[in-house]
Amino acid sequence: xxxxxxxxxxxxxxxxxxxxxxxxxxxxxxxxxxxxxxxxxxxxxxxxxxxxxxxxxxxxxxxxxxxxxxxxxxxxxxxxxxxxxxxxxxxxxxxxxxxxxxxxxxxxxxxxxxx
Amino acid sequence: xxxxxxxxxxxxxxxxxxxxxxxxxxxxxxxxxxxxxxxxxxxxxxxxxxxxxxxxxxxxxxxxxxxxxxxxxxxxxxxxxxxxxxxxxxxxxxxxxxxxxxxxxxxxxxxx
Numbered sequence: 001x002x003x004x005x006x007x008x009x010x011x012x013x014x015x016x017x018x019x020x021x022x023x024x025x026x027x028x029x030x031x032x033x034x035x036x037x038x039x040x041x042x043x044x045x046x047x048x049x050x051x052x053x054x055x056x057x058x059x060x061x062x063x064x065x066x067x068x069x070x071x072x073x074x075x076x077x078x079x080x081x082x083x084x085x086x087x088x089x090x091x092x093x094x095x096x097x098x099x100x101x102x103x104x105x106x107x108x109x110x111x112x113x114x115x
Numbered sequence: 116x117x118x119x120x121x122x123x124x125x126x127x128x129x130x131x132x133x134x135x136x137x138x139x140x141x142x143x144x145x146x147x148x149x150x151x152x153x154x155x156x157x158x159x160x161x162x163x164x165x166x167x168x169x170x171x172x173x174x175x176x177x178x179x180x181x182x183x184x185x186x187x188x189x190x191x192x193x194x195x196x197x198x199x200x201x202x203x204x205x206x207x208x209x210x211x212x213x214x215x216x217x218x219x220x221x222x223x224x225x226x227x
Contacts, residue, residue: 002157002159004157035217040219041219042216042217042218042219043158043203043216043217043218045214045215045216048214056214088155090157090158092157092158097214100145100146100207101145101146101163101165101207103148103160103163104148104150104158104160104205104215105160106157106158106159107157108156108157109155109156109157111155
């Protein structure tokens with residue numbers, strides 16, 4: 001138990017569906033992240049939020065839409081995805097983004113399959 | 116890109132042997148961290164080494180850092196079947212905010 005909870009753990013969706021991934025952290029952290037992990041590729045940083053403000057959007061297609069309503073919750077809204085978007089999506093948090101050397105705490109991930 | 120690159124991509128050893136994984140990176144860093152990921156799960160932080168440190172120990176883990184060669188190694192001594200996992204190095208840049216980037220990982224299999 002890392003203190004970062006992701007739901008759902010598994011999601012299968014059609015290319016025309018709209019779904020959302022949810023992340024909640026119970027660590028009192030101020031920074032939250034979305035990463036994408038595909039087979040044989042480096043872990044890709046998608047979005048960074050600091051105190052509910054998005055500080056990084058790593059050229060992620062607009063079919064992925066993040067939302068951070070408060071420092072404990074982070075969503076990833078998905079719509080009109082492509083099969084190549086199938087991957088493990090990892091949410092993470094850290095104390096903040098301004099201090100170097102923060103440990104990043106990851107959730108267990110949401111396995112997404114686009115059919 | 117700032118991300119670290121782990122080597123080898125895969126490693127298979129017998130229980131009780133030592134496992135060594137290496138990480139190389141391209142630009143200067145503040146810190147380097149090692150993480151572990153069990154199959155299909157999230158990553159778990161193992162150890163952090165700062166740029167002014169050369170070696171660090173934590174239990175059966177030993178990490179070295181050579182900033183002149185831009186490389187780090189993770190040694191797991193007396194490996195156990197439970198050490199089977201993927202291991203990632205993560206580099207921490209010195210930008211305006213902490214940006215941690217990961218490599219593709221080393222997949223370690225420890226055979227009982």
